[in-house]
Amino acid sequence: MSERIPILRIGDTLLVSVQTDLEDQTVLNLQEDLADQIVARSAQGVIIDISALEIVDSFVGRMLATIAAISRMLDARTVVVGMRPAVAITLVELGLSLGGVSTALDLEKGLAKLSRPTSSAPQ
Amino acid sequence: MTAPWTVDEEPRVHPVARSGDLVHVRQVIRVLAQRCGLSLVDQTKLITAASELARNALIYGGGGTVRAGLVEANGRRGVAAVFEDSGPGISDVGQAMTDGWTSGSGLGLGLSGARRLVDDFELSTVPGEGTAVTIVKWAR
Ligand SMILES: Nc1ncnc2c1ncn2[C@@H]1O[C@H](COP(=O)(O)OP(=O)(O)OP(=O)(O)O)[C@@H](O)[C@H]1O
Ligand SMILES: [Mg+2]
16 A cells, blocks of 8 residues: 655644655545645645655645645645755756745744744735 | 767666556656756656656557767767657647646646756657657756
8 A cells, every 4th residue: 555644743734755756646545645634624724844855846846835825714824844955956947946834944933934824925 | 969978988768658667767866867967856847758758658658768968069978858749649749748638637747847947858759650759858
């Protein structure tokens, strides 16, 4: 069976830490699991830590954008944290600027971002 | 461009038959990129391009193979990879290479983005017979 990435909860925030290179199916599972958990746990925010990811291709990039969009619809905010500089450079050159995805440099800054009141609707 | 395999060894052939194979392909390319001495950013670009092309071979080509190895030309070393499938081919290459064009549910960035991420990029395709994409990233 395909792998599932654990989803932790800190207060009303869900935390996902991606530890290894992912199979496509694991990525899709994460999308579904997060949507379920946002509702089941009335989460206000989602943090996805990708600091361990050495590459983000268009498939994973699309997944990040989709999770951000789904959580927005379920009244939660998503922050992607820990993107490596080489990954950022590559994504921009690939043509994927992840416009609708909020980011922070590390977990602490991501949590701080979530704790601020929404200034204007994202995107 | 028939990939000029010259260095040390014959390129290895890796299957792209199921989605789990993409993880293996990325790993293989990473090892070659490190052996070649590519910078961290160039490694990341090459692996990302390879991931896009291998996924295309799987999704649109119905599966295929990746041949990858070290190459050398004009005193420079590089990593070359050839992604081959015997799927339906691409009838309009110009359209397929356009940013944002997809026949499926993708973002249409795989081919055009992969071309930007590598130094050499060559696509040859015959409708009804298949597609081969060769890429090279050279060490600086
Ligand atoms: N190996 C292939 N065989 C047949 N058609 C292909 C192949 N590779 C790409 N194509 C065609 O070219 C189009 C563009 O490919 P490209 O990788 O740029 O975008 P995508 O796969 O649709 O989306 P993305 O890669 O951004 O998720 C595809 O939608 C498909 O129609
Ligand atoms: Mg593609």
